[in-house]
Amino acid sequence: MTQRTKLLLLILFGLLFSISLIAQEVQSFEVNGLKVIFKPNPSNDIVSANMYFKGGVTNLTEKQAGLEAITLDVSSKATKNYPKDKLNAALERMNSQINSSSNDDYSSLSLLCVKQNFDESWKIFADIILNPLFNEEDLNLERDQLISAVKQVNDNPDALLQKEVSHEFYVDHPYSIEVNGTEATLSSFTTDDLKAYHSGMLETSRMLLVVVGNTTLSELKSMVNDAFGSIKKGSYVVKMPPEVETSEPSLKVVYRELPTNYIQGTYSAPERGTDEGYTMLIASSILRDRVFEEVRTKRSLSYAPAAFYRSSFSNYGAIYVTAVNPDTTIKVMINELQKMKDKPISRKELTNKIRQFLTGYYMGNETNQSQANGLAFYELAGIGYKQAAKFIANVNKVTAADIQNAAQKYMKNLQFVLIGNPKELEVSSFMY
Numbered sequence: 001m002t003q004r005t006k007l008l009l010l011i012l013f014g015l016l017f018s019i020s021l022i023a024q025e026v027q028s029f030e031v032n033g034l035k036v037i038f039k040p041n042p043s044n045d046i047v048s049a050n051m052y053f054k055g056g057v058t059n060l061t062e063k064q065a066g067l068e069a070i071t072l073d074v075s076s077k078a079t080k081n082y083p084k085d086k087l088n089a090a091l092e093r094m095n096s097q098i099n100s101s102s103n104d105d106y107s108s109l110s111l112l113c114v115k116q117n118f119d120e121s122w123k124i125f126a127d128i129i130l131n132p133l134f135n136e137e138d139l140n141l142e143r144d145q146l147i148s149a150v151k152q153v154n155d156n157p158d159a160l161l162q163k164e165v166s167h168e169f170y171v172d173h174p175y176s177i178e179v180n181g182t183e184a185t186l187s188s189f190t191t192d193d194l195k196a197y198h199s200g201m202l203e204t205s206r207m208l209l210v211v212v213g214n215t216t217l218s219e220l221k222s223m224v225n226d227a228f229g230s231i232k233k234g235s236y237v238v239k240m241p242p243e244v245e246t247s248e249p250s251l252k253v254v255y256r257e258l259p260t261n262y263i264q265g266t267y268s269a270p271e272r273g274t275d276e277g278y279t280m281l282i283a284s285s286i287l288r289d290r291v292f293e294e295v296r297t298k299r300s301l302s303y304a305p306a307a308f309y310r311s312s313f314s315n316y317g318a319i320y321v322t323a324v325n326p327d328t329t330i331k332v333m334i335n336e337l338q339k340m341k342d343k344p345i346s347r348k349e350l351t352n353k354i355r356q357f358l359t360g361y362y363m364g365n366e367t368n369q370s371q372a373n374g375l376a377f378y379e380l381a382g383i384g385y386k387q388a389a390k391f392i393a394n395v396n397k398v399t400a401a402d403i404q405n406a407a408q409k410y411m412k413n414l415q416f417v418l419i420g421n422p423k424e425l426e427v428s429s430f431m432y
Helices: 003-022 067-075 084-094 115-130 136-153 157-169 183-188 191-201 217-228 275-298 326-342 347-364 368-380 385-396 400-410
Strands: 027-031 034-040 046-054 097-102 106-114 207-213 250-255 261-268 306-309 316-323 415-420
Touching: 027 217, 034 217, 034 368, 046 115, 046 368, 067 097, 067 106, 067 136, 067 191, 084 115, 097 115, 106 115, 106 368, 115 217, 136 157, 136 183, 136 191, 157 250, 157 261, 157 415, 207 217, 207 368, 261 326, 275 306, 275 316, 275 326, 275 347, 275 385, 275 400, 316 326, 326 400, 326 415, 347 385, 347 400, 368 385
Parallel strands: 034 207, 250 415
Antiparallel strands: 027 034, 046 106, 046 207, 097 106, 261 316, 261 415, 306 316
């Protein structure tokens, strides 16, 4: 057996293993108004438990920017039953991990541990959710780290570009609120602010628990009931962020002394999990390959051209590039956008792209954590977690006509942001 054959067999085995994980039966139940989604995975000893808090930035005012993120960060440092030293020692001994994250649409606390330590790790996880101490020392430390990260955005052209893109695209929109906060807002928060905000988060109507791993339904039900069976249900209702519609193209230039220019053109895109959303996944992937071929491979205009489709409830697609000659480069990229509209892709290109895309999908869903996040996204977006199981079938349904129609409908009125100091700039080149 040749090395190439062995490699292909290993890849095939890995994909089949991934498919078996994705195909595991997913179940759900409720405890005291808390919806729990459970996907058993007896093929490994890892358990991923994730508590999601609904709403994201729709829960915040401008003065509260970053409050949910820092509340979750500080909550994981010390609790009523697990002071900092005890908590850290226990997690280190078991090699269990508890982390927090926040995005525009929701926040989460996640636990990753081995099956043998699930019971003890769960007790710590639940206590972090229910009984955080919010020490002044922990708040100051997390505040300093977050403020440092916020300041560093201005020194990183790519990070600054994404910040400016968000401000330009999401005007008068909930996403215009900085999910990780600003220097001013982060500096203003007190431990009393965190305690008050946490109290509002702690109602089951605002929470979603997703567990993927090697445990049983009966064990999980008992653990969830013991931990969360007596907290208030509340009456939280998610306020879904509105879609953005752009009526004309635009260009904003942010001048910086840089060796190249950082450019992104953004357009409105459909919600993920819909028929048009699956189409846009494939269309964006094809566009990415085409701009790479034309901009980098054939013309050497840029090392890093790209196209992508954001994963948010209020969504956009984009083309991105770093280029010394922005006019020339953008013209080439826009020409590829127009080709998507003018001519259906070939059957061969579509077939190859779908195969390539699904290979990436399988590989990206190998871990219990990634599967949990996928289930949570569908549920929190209002699509329903059961639709996640139809992902592969829906991708396979995409046709060349679907892609052409989506390109014609969405790939227009691009909102461009350029960060750099171009010697010349033909604004009309960006008006697409």
